[in-house]
Amino acid sequence: MADLNPASTPDHFLLFAIGPRLDFAARLRALDESARISVICRPEHLSRITESGNYLRVLAVRQDAPMDEVVALARTVHELEPVTRITTFWEHDQDRAAAVGAALGVATHSPETVRLVQDKHAMRERLREAGVEDTAAGRAYGEADLLAFGESAGYPFIVKPTAGTASFGVTLVHSPEEAAAAYRTATGDFPGIARLGVLAEQYHSGPQYSVEAFSEAAEHVVVAITRKYSDPKNMVELGHVLPAPLEPATQEAIGDHVGRVLDALGVEFGPTHTEIVLTADGPRIIETHLRVGGDEIFNLTKDAVGVDMIDFQTRQAFGDKVLPDIRAILESDRAPRCEAIWYTAPEASGTFMGLADGDEASSNPDVTVLLTPGEQLTGHGSFARIARARASAPNAEDALARARSTVNGLSFVFRVASAEPGTV
Numbered sequence: 001m002a003d004l005n006p007a008s009t010p011d012h013f014l015l016f017a018i019g020p021r022l023d024f025a026a027r028l029r030a031l032d033e034s035a036r037i038s039v040i041c042r043p044e045h046l047s048r049i050t051e052s053g054n055y056l057r058v059l060a061v062r063q064d065a066p067m068d069e070v071v072a073l074a075r076t077v078h079e080l081e082p083v084t085r086i087t088t089f090w091e092h093d094q095d096r097a098a099a100v101g102a103a104l105g106v107a108t109h110s111p112e113t114v115r116l117v118q119d120k121h122a123m124r125e126r127l128r129e130a131g132v133e134d135t136a137a138g139r140a141y142g143e144a145d146l147l148a149f150g151e152s153a154g155y156p157f158i159v160k161p162t163a164g165t166a167s168f169g170v171t172l173v174h175s176p177e178e179a180a181a182a183y184r185t186a187t188g189d190f191p192g193i194a195r196l197g198v199l200a201e202q203y204h205s206g207p208q209y210s211v212e213a214f215s216e217a218a219e220h221v222v223v224a225i226t227r228k229y230s231d232p233k234n235m236v237e238l239g240h241v242l243p244a245p246l247e248p249a250t251q252e253a254i255g256d257h258v259g260r261v262l263d264a265l266g267v268e269f270g271p272t273h274t275e276i277v278l279t280a281d282g283p284r285i286i287e288t289h290l291r292v293g294g295d296e297i298f299n300l301t302k303d304a305v306g307v308d309m310i311d312f313q314t315r316q317a318f319g320d321k322v323l324p325d326i327r328a329i330l331e332s333d334r335a336p337r338c339e340a341i342w343y344t345a346p347e348a349s350g351t352f353m354g355l356a357d358g359d360e361a362s363s364n365p366d367v368t369v370l371l372t373p374g375e376q377l378t379g380h381g382s383f384a385r386i387a388r389a390r391a392s393a394p395n396a397e398d399a400l401a402r403a404r405s406t407v408n409g410l411s412f413v414f415r416v417a418s419a420e421p422g423t424v
Contacts, residue, residue: 010034011318012056012081014074014106016088016097017041018048024089025054027314035318038077040070040096056081067099074100087317089310091291094118109290113266117290120162121199123265130264132257133284137201140186146179149200159186162197172203172232204277204284209244211258211274212293212301214312216323218268222255223309223326224301226293227396228275231345236384239403240297241340242304245396250278257283269316271309273297296390300339303392305330339392340399342407345385349377349416352386356411366390366406377414386412 013028018041028035036056039049043060057080059073077083086108088097094114101108116123124137136153139162140146150157150173159182160170171182186198208228213220227244230237246254258274265288273293275286292298292309302308306329312322352371369387371377377384387410391402 009084010036011084012036012038013317014077014083014086014097014100015039016086016100017090017092017094018045024314027310028317029054031314031318036081038081038083040074040077040093040100042092045092067096070096071100071103074104078104085317085319087313089291089313091289094290109268109270110266113268114290116265117267117288120160120201120287121197123285123287124199124201127261127264127285130260132260132264135202135204135284137199140183140198140200143180143183146173146183146198146200147176150176150179153200153202156203158199158201158203159183160199160201161186162199170236173200204279204286206277206279206284208286209254209276209278209283210240210293210297211254211272211276212242212297212309213255213258213262213272213274214307214309214323214326215262215267215269215272216316216321218263219323220259220262220267220272221323221326221330222251222258223307223330224305225251225254226297226300236345237295237343238345238385239340239342239400240295240300241338241396241400241403242297242300243338243396254278254283257285258288261285261288271298271313295343296341296388300341300390304337304339306332306334336394337392338394338396338399339390340396340403341388341390342400342403343385343388344407344410346412350414351376351416353413353415356413364389364406366403367410 011032013035015037025037028037037054038056039058040061042063046060049058061070061073083104083106086097086101086106088094094109095118098109098111098114102111116126121137121139124135128134138149146159156172156174159173169186171185173179173182183198208230210226210228211222212224212226213222224242225244225246226240226242228237229239254276261274262272270290271292272288273291274288276283277286298309307326312326316322352373352375354373355369367387367389371386387407389403389406391399391406393399393402
């Protein structure tokens with residue numbers, strides 16, 4: 001990503017998509033206190049702006065606003081004070097950032113790269129055209145399309161929203177009888193996700209991994225490979241451990257494949273989180289994202305290998321060259337350390353009342369409860385999970401065992417509505 005701003009002029013950032021929990025404005029200003037920041041975000045993200053005094057202006061634009069409206073507002077901001085840099089630290093509104101960057105002539109991901117990453121069917125077509133892989137996939141507009149796909153591609157196969165995250169609406173279909181329910185699940189309403197249709201795709205069998213990588217000038221460096229564990233029914237991710245215990249040749253094969261994927265999609269800079277299945281025929285992609293890994297993976301990466309990907313993303317946003325420093329950390333002589341996290345997602349419904357274990361469990365720094373008392377357990381995607389536990393160890397097996405043992409020792413209290421008289 002080119003540095004377009006003279007060193008003597010304070011940078012004016014146009015920031016999109018305020019992510020949860022992290023004060024990105026503070027991170028930017030920690031590097032340069034003179035940096036000036038404007039924000040275009042969705043109305044529901046306004047509550048995430050914890051330091052409103054640090055922003056020149058904040059524009060809230062509804063999720064379904066036409067892109068021309070967003071670009072027009074950005075041009076107005078640019079006229080008030082020229083925007084020198086555009087960045088987004090999270091997934092939402094990357095399409096807006098790309099469109100505005102193209103309109104203002106400010107470097108960011110290209111609209112085409114964002115489209116290919118966010119539209120899973122378009123990604124599959126591009127990877128096929130580039131000769132990277134040929135996973136069977138097709139859009140579905142009803143149950144009949146899923147039945148036709150199952151007949152041609154075989155069972156089981158995956159059904160999911162064409163655009164989405166957090167395992168929302170994902171179903172593994174084993175038989176024609178399951179097609180109708182899978183289609184309804186994939187067309188549901190999920191927070192912050194635009195409806196772009198339903199995708200059916202070939203199911204790849206094998207262990208799952210994610211590749212945390214960083215790119216600069218279209219060069220990609222693998223920071224860590226994470227072993228992932230998912231619920232076999234709904235694909236909700238239940239656990240992660242990194243660095244994954246892999247032979248060097250397997251690590252190289254995974255890294256090479258992900259590099260080809262990123263090249264085909266036109267990724268030139270920034271962090272990426274790419275999910276893959278290691279099949280008998282080699283790595284096959286599930287999806288990729290132009291951001292750090294969720295589920296605390298960015299923190300696991302920082303603690304396990306020493307690379308704070310968000311800090312490096314912040315530095316790169318100023319135009320710094322960061323790959324040499326990332327490589328230096330990865331090549332340094334660090335003591336072996338693995339980081340693991342495990343979630344609990346019981347098949348329960350009702351109103352969450354709290355931990356049955358009381359203060360003892362809630363005060364454990366390795367435990368995070370994801371629901372607040374009075375909140376409903378939704379059962380949708382990653383939000384079906386109740387709590388998580390983290391653990392460290394010199395090897396992956398011990399780190400994972402410690403995390404699972406901690407979270408499996410928790411007990412929860414739910415209030416469940418009584419059945420109406422005469423019902424079962």
